[in-house]
Amino acid sequence: MEIEQTGLKDCVIIKPRVFEDARGYFFESFNQNTFEEKTGLSGRFVQDNQSLSSYGVIRGLHAQAGEFAQAKLVRVLKGEVLDVAVDARPSSPTYGQYIAVKLSAENNLQLYIPRGFYHGFSVLSETAEFFYKCDNFYNKASERGVIYNDPQLNIDWQIPVEKHEISEKDLALSTFSAL
Structure with missing residues (x-):
């Protein structure tokens, strides 16, 4: 497993070691001991989630607040997404900054x-199966969100505007500055 720093404090890209041969491939997608040793971060996950979306779908930007805040380890099982993480920790040196990474x-x-952090993704392929591990359980009352087209963040979702597929719930989210 290789760890790549993203420029946002504590937000890292993980590249697993893939073993390929004529039969296909194998890789260890997560090892708690290796993750903690290489990053110095906790990796104790309690909930797994999976979604299927079609081209143009933008999900997010979502987070949970307070005691139900979640760290996530995300990856794509099928297809390709542009994954976005926004640092919303007021005391962080990278507060208000985001990264966008193609995961496939x-x-x-x-x-x-x-x-x-707030998190979201856009689907760049015909469909995408998205998988994520969470270190805390979902709690509806703790949901928070930032609108995907926030002018301060100015995220390029790499989808033409006329192809955006956004849920009604996500269209009702507030701006980052309203936090």
């Missing part, structure tokens, strides 16, 4: 998103 079934990259 082909590159096997994973993104670790710490607690205190």
Whole structure:
């Protein structure tokens, strides 16, 4: 497992070691001991989630607040997404900054998103199966969000505007500055 720093404090890209041969491939997608040793971050996950989305779908930007805040380890099982993490920790030196990383079934990259970040993704392929591990349980009352087209963040989702597929719930989210 290789760890690549992203420029946002505690948010890292994980590149697993893939073993390929004529039969296919194998890789260890997560090892808690290796993760903690290489990053110095906790990797105790309690909930797994998976979604299927079609081209143009933008999900997010989502987070949970307070005692239900979640760190996530995300990856793509099929297809390709542009994954976005926004640092919303007021005391962080990278507060208000974001990164965007292409994750795909082909590159096997994973993104670790710490607690205190907003997270979202856009689907760049015909469909995408997205998988993520969470270090805390979901709590509906703790949901928070930032609108995907926030003018301060100015995220390029790499999808033409006329192709955006956004849920009604996500269209109702507030701006980053309203936090």
